[in-house]
Structures are given as C-alpha cells and as structure tokens.
Amino acid sequence: MNWPSFLTPWWALAGLLALPIIALYILRQKRPDFVISSTLLWSKTMADMRASSPWQRLRRNLLLLLQLLILAALVFVLMRPIIQAQASTAKAGVIVIDCTASMQTADNGGPTRLDRAKEEARKLVDGMRPGDRFLLIADGGGLTQVRSGFSSSKIELKQLIDQITPSDTGSDLSESLLMAASSLRALGSEAEKKSEAITAGKVWLFSDGAGVRVPDIFGQSADMLQFVKIGDSDNSVGITRLAISPLPKKPGIYEVFVGLQNASSAERKISVALALNTPENLLPDQAKFAVVPPRGTGGVVFENVKSEPGKLYVRLDDRNDDFLLDNTAYAMIEPPRKTRLLLVTKGNYVLESFAKTMQRVSETEAQIVVPGAYNTPCPRISPSLTTPCRRTSPKATQCLCVRPAQCRVSK
Known part of the structure; x- marks a missing residue:
C-alpha cells in the first residue's frame, strides 16, 4: 500500500x-x-x-x-x-467487425448480429483508458474497408462504428486479420524506436465465426486474438442453386431447378414459389413444398414453366428463418435468338449430320452447300462469328460457319 x-x-x-x-x-x-x-x-x-x-x-x-x-x-x-504510483502503459488494439452477409441474421427475432457486434464494440471503446488507441476495420467481403487509423478519440471511433453497414457477400476475414496483426506489430516497433509508453495489445474480432480463417501469424501469439462470438442460432434454410433450362421445340417453356440447404438441426418443410420480374408477381400454379433434412441439402424441380423474358425469381416463404437474405434468388431469361449455320462441304457425312441435328433440336437455321456454289472466301477469323471458320490449308474445300455475316451463296 x-x-x-x-x-x-x-x-x-x-x-x-x-x-x-x-x-x-x-x-x-x-x-x-x-x-x-x-x-x-x-x-x-x-x-x-x-x-x-x-x-x-x-x-x-x-x-x-x-x-x-x-x-x-x-x-x-x-x-x-x-499518492506516488507507477504510471500505467497505454495499449493499442484493433477492432475487426464482420459485416458479411451472415451478420444480417436476426437470432430468435431480435436485433441482427451486426447490430449486436457494433454494440459490443462500443462497450469496448467506452472502456478505453487515457492514451489507449484503437484501429477499426470493417470487413464486408471482397473489399476490406479500413475505417480509421489508430485513434484515441472515443467519439470518433463510435461514429465510425455507427457508419458500418452490412454487405451481401461472404469473406473468411483472413486479409483483415492479417492487416490487423501487421498494424499492431508496426505500431509496437515504431513506439519502441520513439520510446513512447505504448504497447501492442490485442485484435478484437466481433463475428459469428461463419467461414472465418485465422492466419498463421496468430498461432505464434496465442493471446493476440480475442474472438467475441456473436449469435448462436442456426435456424435457416437458403437457396444454393438456381438453374433454368429451355425445353427443346417449346418456345417460352422452361425447366427450373432450385437447390436448397438446411443449416438447422431439424428437418424443415419449406414453400418454394416462382415469380416474374418482382418477387411479389407470383407465377400461377408454380409453388411447391420441399422437405430438407437436418444439416442437409435438397431441391425442387419445376417442369413446364411458362415465362416471358425477364427476371425469374425464386422465393422461400419461411417466417421463422433467422437469415432472410438467401431466401430470394433470380436469374435472367433472355429472349430466344436463332442461330444461322452455313456448311460448305463436298459431302462430309459427320458435318452434315451435325447441321441437320442442330436444325431439328434447336432454333438453328442451317444451310448446306457445295464449294462451287460458295463465291466468298470464308474468313479465317471473323469477329461476327460465334465459332470462327478455320482452314487446315489454303486449298481446303469445306468450312463450317456459325452466324456467317460475310458468307454468301451464289444462285
């Protein structure tokens, strides 16, 4: 004492x-x-x-x-x-906030995980002592956003935390964690050279842990990373795949496959519906129930779906889902385009069979001519061709042109 x-x-x-x-x-x-x-x-x-x-x-x-x-x-x-006491050394730390898509999950109908992570980060800032500094990093996947340098201002740090918004992408946070560790070590080395009374502290990670990969640099300093787990609910079924295939000889008719994944530990029965251009514009008679096993995958196939060109939406109707972002997906249905095909040959059975098959099973306009009736040299590589014409030699007598813009046949 x-x-x-x-x-x-x-x-x-x-x-x-x-x-x-x-x-x-x-x-x-x-x-x-x-x-x-x-x-x-x-x-x-x-x-x-x-x-x-x-x-x-x-x-x-x-x-x-x-x-x-x-x-x-x-x-x-x-x-x-x-009272004479030894002055305490100020510490520097890094706050890494996960703002990827999974942080939009609202566990049990409460606030989102990102909102809870931001609240925990504010509490950490409130506990700063005089001289302490924090660097704030918000990782939304793909593009790492560094929100500030090392700052000792509580007001500034709280304002930056409030500005963080969620993204719709994923990330393993490895780049952000590596940047945080490197920044701490660089600050510690600089403070040692300048004889400043500040030491490198910890990296505080606020995340739900989904897909997080910790760099090897933290294995050398086990106490360097402080992981604050946000959220523990797994009550979610999401769309993992959407495939649309046009049916042959049936214009405007498609087959739609929807892949599902259940993250919860219980079997889920989900309503799956199709819509056109907006999620609310449901297609008639295009809704089904899908049963997905616990921690498993499933799928639904819609046959003979009649749709106009546009955005074809798939939506899951599940009010008990904690993560709503992956309950809607869409794909573009392009207007049908007819392919033109010109085959110049003396009688190649394989190529002729291919041209006739393409004309029979798809929207293809095929024409087969002999070399004598073809009066324009087929270009070696033409920008107008989906598949460029290639000659094996200057004296080649056969050529297959797809969408030939420059090929003409003499009458």
Whole structure:
C-alpha cells in the first residue's frame, strides 16, 4: 500500500487550532446573577458556581466533534496530499467487425448480429483508458474497408462504428486479420524506436465465426486474438442453386431447378414459389413444398414453366428463418435468338449430320452447300462469328460457319 505524501506539509501546524476550540468547551461559563425564590431546582448549577476552579470536565458534545472534523479536513486539503504510483502503459488494439452477409441474421427475432457486434464494440471503446488507441476495420467481403487509423478519440471511433453497414457477400476475414496483426506489430516497433509508453495489445474480432480463417501469424501469439462470438442460432434454410433450362421445340417453356440447404438441426418443410420480374408477381400454379433434412441439402424441380423474358425469381416463404437474405434468388431469361449455320462441304457425312441435328433440336437455321456454289472466301477469323471458320490449308474445300455475316451463296 502506498501512503500519501504532502506537497505543503507545514499546513499541519494549523491543526493546533483544535486546542482553543477545545478550551472553549472546558472553561466554566460566567453566568449573570438573578434573584429567584428557591434554589431547590438549581442545585447542580449552584455546585458549579461554588467550585473554585475555572475549568470543568469535558462532556460529550456533538457540535465540538463536528468542528474538529471540519478543521481536520481543511488542514488535510491545505497540505495537498499526493499518492506516488507507477504510471500505467497505454495499449493499442484493433477492432475487426464482420459485416458479411451472415451478420444480417436476426437470432430468435431480435436485433441482427451486426447490430449486436457494433454494440459490443462500443462497450469496448467506452472502456478505453487515457492514451489507449484503437484501429477499426470493417470487413464486408471482397473489399476490406479500413475505417480509421489508430485513434484515441472515443467519439470518433463510435461514429465510425455507427457508419458500418452490412454487405451481401461472404469473406473468411483472413486479409483483415492479417492487416490487423501487421498494424499492431508496426505500431509496437515504431513506439519502441520513439520510446513512447505504448504497447501492442490485442485484435478484437466481433463475428459469428461463419467461414472465418485465422492466419498463421496468430498461432505464434496465442493471446493476440480475442474472438467475441456473436449469435448462436442456426435456424435457416437458403437457396444454393438456381438453374433454368429451355425445353427443346417449346418456345417460352422452361425447366427450373432450385437447390436448397438446411443449416438447422431439424428437418424443415419449406414453400418454394416462382415469380416474374418482382418477387411479389407470383407465377400461377408454380409453388411447391420441399422437405430438407437436418444439416442437409435438397431441391425442387419445376417442369413446364411458362415465362416471358425477364427476371425469374425464386422465393422461400419461411417466417421463422433467422437469415432472410438467401431466401430470394433470380436469374435472367433472355429472349430466344436463332442461330444461322452455313456448311460448305463436298459431302462430309459427320458435318452434315451435325447441321441437320442442330436444325431439328434447336432454333438453328442451317444451310448446306457445295464449294462451287460458295463465291466468298470464308474468313479465317471473323469477329461476327460465334465459332470462327478455320482452314487446315489454303486449298481446303469445306468450312463450317456459325452466324456467317460475310458468307454468301451464289444462285
């Protein structure tokens, strides 16, 4: 225990003022004379008056005690007490907040995981001591956002935390964690060169842990990373695949496959519906139920889906899902385009069969001619061709052109 010392100890002499204060309470009071009819009720007072000593015994007196306490407090303050202690070293840390798609999960219908992570980060900032510094990194996947340099301002850090918004992509956070560790080590080396009283602290990671990969640099310093897990719910079924295939010889008719994955530990029965251009514009008679096993995958196939060109949406209707972002997906249905095919050959059976098959099973306009009826050299590589014509030699007598813009046949 460190006892206090005083900058002006001579003020202790002021404590001698307690002596005259006490003396005022032990001196006998000089009372005036009055004529009374009897001294029967004044016997004690008469005894004090007959005593020859001017002093009296000190009795308990609350007012005297309060006066002495006030005097002691004034003397203590005037002596200016100080406690000598070793100054604590300021620390620097890095706050990494996961703002990827999974952080939009609202566990059990409460606030999202990102909102909870931001609240925990604010509490950490509130606990900063004078001289402490923090670097803030928000990782939304793909593009790492460094929100600030090392700052000791609580107000600035809180404002930057409030500005963090969720993204719709994923990330393993490895780049952000590596940047955080490198920044801490660089700051520690710089402070050592400048003889600053600051040491490298920890990297605080606020995340749900989904897909997080910790770099090897943290294996060398086990105490360097402080992981704060946000969220523990796995009540979610999401769309993992959407494939649209046009049916041959049926314009505007498609087959749609929807892949599903169940992240929860219970079997889930989910309603799957198709919509066109907006998630609310549902297609008639295009809704099914899918049963997905626990921690497993499943799928739904929609056959003979009649749809116009545009955005074909797939939506899952599950009000109990904690993660709604993967409950909707869409793919583009392009207008049908006819392919033109010109085959110049003397009678290649394989190529002729290919051209006829393409014309029969798909929207292809095929034409087969002999070299004598073809009066324009087929270009070796033409930008207008989906599949460029290639000759094996200048004297080649056959060529297959797809979408031939420059090929003409003589009449």
